[in-house]
Amino acid sequence: MIVLVAHGTRAPEGAMVAEELARRVRAEAGLPVRVAYADVRQPDVTNVLNSVRGHQAVVIPAFLAAGYHVRTDIPAQIAASGHPGVVLAEPFGPAPELLEVVRDRLEWAGRRPGDAVVLAAAGSSDPRALAEVRTAADALSRELGTGVRVGYAATARPSVADAVSLARGRGRRVAVASWLLAPGLFQRKVADSGADVVAEPLGVHPAVVDLVVRRYHQALQQMVAA
Template structure:
């Protein structure tokens, strides 16, 4: 018999973790994104949630097959917040060799998708834009959204103001009112900085703006390649 040692192949898996929603259109949008990730990835891809839907990330991790030794939780979330900093950290601690990738934002790819959604909605070049994020109590999450507003401003060549549906300031309602007062002759344009349709998107659509864009994953539309590539980029970076 020959001596020496053998090394078992390292097997990774990508666990896509979204917020979860009871909205059927939002569920279809996230499911479509995960399916596109699964088609593009060279590893096993699983879907989980931090709220509303099942399986939760912790439950899924505990049920992964033994051969998937290195799991990476990739948040399908646009900025840092309690779900990334607390919920996923607690879930990852339940299984050895589990890593957590950063949230999707901020990243230039997100600004590109938002620009596309604005153009689809009828945005006219030169019109200022309000970027409407969900909101978070974490200062870093607010900063993340402001960074995306800056990236979008660079693409559009106009002022882009970050505002929030909840938990952070300025509120979307305040931003819309301020824009209306500052330029009553211009339309108030709001770009949705949400990943998928759902309750928060419905609030954005009722904010009083003249024009509101679809979320990044528009209802029953093709999944932007930029989002798929960004998820895979976050996954690979977490492994390196």
């Protein structure tokens, strides 16, 4: 079975995205999928794993960068469950198919050739997570054929609003690509950044569903190889 771990948000629409993503993965992979949250909401990973004893579980962090929650919180919650049959998969990270989703969301929002582009991410105190965001921005830059600045909704700097101001220069329009999975507080900060175009989060896109299934199979292969 899959335990799909989202960050957690008080925004109901954010939880709806996590549940809908789980529903679509169930339909595509034919596997049971449970949603857990690393923070803010319940159930957490420990509670979900305690409820599925007797079943092997692949825990998949639905995170776009491997910061504190991925490296510390989720492993600690797995350990606290004492569940003997758990495999921790790789997080989503800057997977190439997700960059295609970001590009599509940006185009649908109304980005025009010549617009300055900012990639808006959640932010982290972990420099390794910030480096992964920069990797995603560089890949998006290659996709679009233009430079891409990074702005953060929390914790790191520059903020999304500051990145938009820096990108505007000479009166250019600014389009913000959302490097977030679901709506919530962070996406509202992105929407309030002063940009001319603001793309929606990745959400429940077929490429995101496919990535969850791929992470599941990769985790099982690593377990067999070990």
